[in-house]
Amino acid sequence: MISKNMKELVDKSAAISALFTEGPRLRKLLGDENVFDFGIGNPNVKAPISVNETAIELLENMDSLTLHSYTDGAGIPSVRQAIAESLNRRFGEEYTGKNIVMTTGAAGGLNVILKVLLDQGDEVLTFAPYFSEYDVYVANAGGRLISIAPNIPSFLPDANKLEEAISSKTKAIIINNPNNPTGVVYDEETLKKVAEVLNKKGKEFGTTIYLISDEPYRELVFDGVTVPYIPKIYGNTIVAYSFSKSLSLPGDRIGYLTIPSTVEDFEDVVYGTGVANRVLGFVNAPALQQLVVARCCDEKSDIAFYDKNREILYNALISYGFECAKPQGAFYLFVKALEEDDVAFVNKAKEYGILMTPGRGFGCKGYVRIAYCVARAVIERALPSFEKLAKAYKK
């Protein structure tokens, strides 16, 4: 009696969940010490101390009625202004609070902006491999997600394939940079080519193609890499940001949309996002969390921890004979499976206590995602198992 659409999602989700309930089953079978769970992208570094300190300070000293009140649908004006000023310092922009809309994480932000932009039947493009929730987010707003085949082995966007995929119905493209699941950072050169294609095809079809840049991993980059600031490359860009990773606050559900004044129909888009926050049932991003991130938005969690995890695991896997584009961002490795069927490979790995996610869930068969945001000891103890897994395929 639940809806057909939800029944499908439930069945699909049960299959995904089964991957994770494997943890307890394996632990029983192999012992706690011999199970290595690389399945979930849950930060394993504490929030900066100032986060809790700021929250306590607000709870102790701010007028309680104001602190717990509804906020504007678009967020608390002083919070929007503080975020704008932080972005101005970092990227040399000239934003005001009007360019910022506070959202219930990036997931909330993406649903909000898609609701604002999409008419029934509109198409949204994305480059595979991609975060699998984009499918339902786009469908929630009446649109259809079309994924562009992966560009192996670099996993960078392929401008030629993009050009072929754009139609008169293309309303937007979602880019995730740094990328989940590959950890690859899209460079400026590549993004400029993407922008050229969007401009060219937009002119050809007489349409405007919005670029939605999903950037929860912006601060998680290594090797001194810079993540290009896409609004400078393509004016019609809206950025969805989250503090889930940069401040390790995934449970708090707090993020924002940046809507530069260069975005087409700027006034309506900004006003629409506030309305969408309300009508989608978010109402407002959690008020306490808005006030906290306004004061802590220039800080970040201990990125060095993830960097070290990456170095240890990447170097070891390569030495065992695995193939993998060296990730420079996020906290994932996207590794080529040692047999064609990624699900079979994931199942084989379980025999060695290793839990990973099949690439097909991200629109890219034949690969697996390893989330290395785990305790250091888990990585160190897992290495011999990875080595044995590789050897099992060499026989």
Next chain:
Amino acid sequence: MISKNMKELVDKSAAISALFTEGPRLRKLLGDENVFDFGIGNPNVKAPISVNETAIELLENMDSLTLHSYTDGAGIPSVRQAIAESLNRRFGEEYTGKNIVMTTGAAGGLNVILKVLLDQGDEVLTFAPYFSEYDVYVANAGGRLISIAPNIPSFLPDANKLEEAISSKTKAIIINNPNNPTGVVYDEETLKKVAEVLNKKGKEFGTTIYLISDEPYRELVFDGVTVPYIPKIYGNTIVAYSFSKSLSLPGDRIGYLTIPSTVEDFEDVVYGTGVANRVLGFVNAPALQQLVVARCCDEKSDIAFYDKNREILYNALISYGFECAKPQGAFYLFVKALEEDDVAFVNKAKEYGILMTPGRGFGCKGYVRIAYCVARAVIERALPSFEKLAKAYKK
């Protein structure tokens, strides 16, 4: 370039917003002391002290990584269990944590349960006057809201009209008890008649009609009135609850769904709500707030404050000749306009510094909503203006 659907919502919303930006305009014109804003249902009573104390205790003592982690889509198991036990104490139920799904306020909860239940084109019924957001919530999930004409002057559900409105496409009915905008509490007798009709018509059409009871105002009742616990009257009831009013935490976005085991397709509905939380972009109800309400769910804000406001305002308005069903819940009066056109009446009231909301926004023309959740002094100072307004129509 924003979507047609959103453009409509933006235009409609701008009209509503205009009502509220009237405040500053009027204050400039008439002076701060002479403007009385009864437009918005924002609690004006502080959260119980234990709320902030509990939040501080968690921030100081709980492991920071756990505190800020993603939670299960359906909520933290111990929180779900604590809420279940509280309901068992209050209503003699035998719930476990499995019957409770934590949501981003009742607005989040309603969107989640509608997403779970509705197929494209399904119909959802509600009794006018009703909270106007139900229209978009139902539309978000692909359904169509059909309102049943108001039952004047009692504003109680009319079972005969309900019977006429049910079709083979009726998937659910939304009931808001105590009611926004009337403040009327639906009694047990009336709800039993509603249940009878739902059972009868369900049999006739071979369908199951879910009853969704939206109860953010459950604790805000006066005169010793009891709000019937609808799952006892109709087994196929899902309750959407929020702590926005009972604990004065509207900005915190925290509430829950109660899904009794008697609900048809119970397992799928519960599992589906967790999935819906995720795919709609809520991901999980804010983690800190989940933990806070688990410990504070048996408390409530100072209801006596609203009761006194109600007494003063209701008695005065009746003495000036206004007509109004005496509200026994929520913090609204739903008053008959003194001319046919409720919008014209609202505009006339502005000349006296009084801001109210036209009834047509709630599917009931000819009435206005007065939100009396304001400072006592505002009510006391407003009385002479209400009296002058009444007199202006007697000339």
